[in-house]
């Protein structure tokens with residue numbers, strides 16, 4: 001599999017140094033002027049991509065901050081291939097909330113997420129009482145908001161976002177592709193809450209049981225829909 005090391009442009013660097021880059025949170029982990037991972041260059045959100053791979057991703061989190069018991073946290077893994085630049089691929093972890101916000105998730109799949117993954121609509125006080133599809137503790141049901149799962153907010157991020165877990169595996173259970181092979185833009189795959197992931201952390205397991213039972217885990221894209 002091709003891994004592309006992409007240099008940051010001087011414009012990106014300047015924005016970053018000026019604190020103007022909307023994606024500083026993602027770029028702060030880059031080494032020198034180069035992305036240390038695959039394609040963590042958010043400006044590529046404007047590109048057209050083909051969705052090549054899709055999976056439910058999870059890793060075992062640190063202990064719950066409230067009840068201190070240990071359980072997994074989840075996101076959707078996608079592999080995108082550029083329709084414009086040969087050999088350019090992006091390996092991304094996208095929060096479930098993004099898919100739900102875009103109304104992409106099937107009801108049956110959300111039921112599976114609740115019964116097997118402790119993912120449901122919860123209200124975040126920190127986010128001005130916003131209610132969204134969130135990771136949470138299966139024991140005490142406290143919300144693990146996207147800021148603490150997909151971002152390393154206050155240093156309390158988990159498997160996906162905290163460098164303390166950089167060498168621990170992320171398991172991926174393949175899901176059916178939800179789009180046809182037409183190139184599309186996937187801007188939300190590159191937003192503040194989505195992350196690049198190193199290939200050497202990914203461990204492919206069985207196909208996601210929810211997908212095989214329900215056949216469809218998300219609705220089919222049509223027209224020029226993007227997420």
Ligand SMILES: [Zn+2]
Pocket residue numbers: 064065066067068069137138139140141142
């Ligand atoms: Zn708990």
